[in-house]
Amino acid sequence: MAETRTLPGGTGAAVRMKRGDRIEIKLAHGLQVVDFWSMNAADFGEYGSMSHSRSHWFRLSPRPGDAIVTNRRNPIVAFEEDSTGGAHDTILPCCDLKRYHQFGVEGYHRNCTDNFHEGLRALGIEPPPIFLPINLFMQVPLGADGTLMIVAPRAKPGDRVVLRAEMAIVGVMSACPFDLLPLNGPDCKVNDVDYRLF
Numbered sequence: 439m440a441e442t443r444t445l446p447g448g449t450g451a452a453v454r455m456k457r458g459d460r461i462e463i464k465l466a467h468g469l470q471v472v473d474f475w476s477m478n479a480a481d482f483g484e485y486g487s488m489s490h491s492r493s494h495w496f497r498l499s500p501r502p503g504d505a506i507v508t509n510r511r512n513p514i515v516a517f518e519e520d521s522t523g524g525a526h527d528t529i530l531p532c533c534d535l536k537r538y539h540q541f542g543v544e545g546y547h548r549n550c551t552d553n554f555h556e557g558l559r560a561l562g563i564e565p566p567p568i569f570l571p572i573n574l575f576m577q578v579p580l581g582a583d584g585t586l587m588i589v590a591p592r593a594k595p596g597d598r599v600v601l602r603a604e605m606a607i608v609g610v611m612s613a614c615p616f617d618l619l620p621l622n623g624p625d626c627k628v629n630d631v632d633y634r635l636f
């Protein structure tokens with residue numbers, strides 16, 4: 439599939455990638471955080487681990503050329519290109535329904551946890567236990583006293599990343615539906631995202 443597809447804002451999708459396959463994720467429709475999970479296609483017990491990756495980079499976020507590593511410290515997905523220079527979050531877990539209820543939302547609200555499950559089931563895969571994604575284009579500054587903040591992305595509309603699979607993987611992305619803080623941009627609006635496998 440070389441054609442560009444649009445991931446509607448607030449929804450998720452899963453993809454299979456062979457070693458060397460690339461996925462471009464592009465902010466073609468405005469600012470938007472995209473949670474991205476990667477799993478070894480042959481063994482979901484091995485997955486892209488943010489804590490192991492931070493230990494590998496010795497930074498909170500990857501620089502262009504860096505690879506996300508697994509819980510077994512193997513490279514799984516590399517940042518072949520990154521027009522943001524690494525403006526991504528690796529600290530916060532993805533949103534789930536309880537998070538919205540904690541913010542006072544009543545009833546159902548779309549969330550990245552359900553998007554992870556739905557995306558995998560659409561590929562015919564029974565989801566493994568969810569784990570910490572990399573939150574592409576998300577900005578979570580760390581204060582000198584250890585305080586975390588959620589602020590609007592430093593990324594700009596038109597920014598993109600190209601991720602290269604370093605092993606056969608199943609990747610899942612979620613255009614985060616969070617609309618209660620300026621996580622997806624100062625207007626708290628959720629936008630579509632374009633992606634392309636090549």
Ligand SMILES: [Zn+2]
Binds near residue numbers: 534551613
């Ligand atoms: Zn989310």
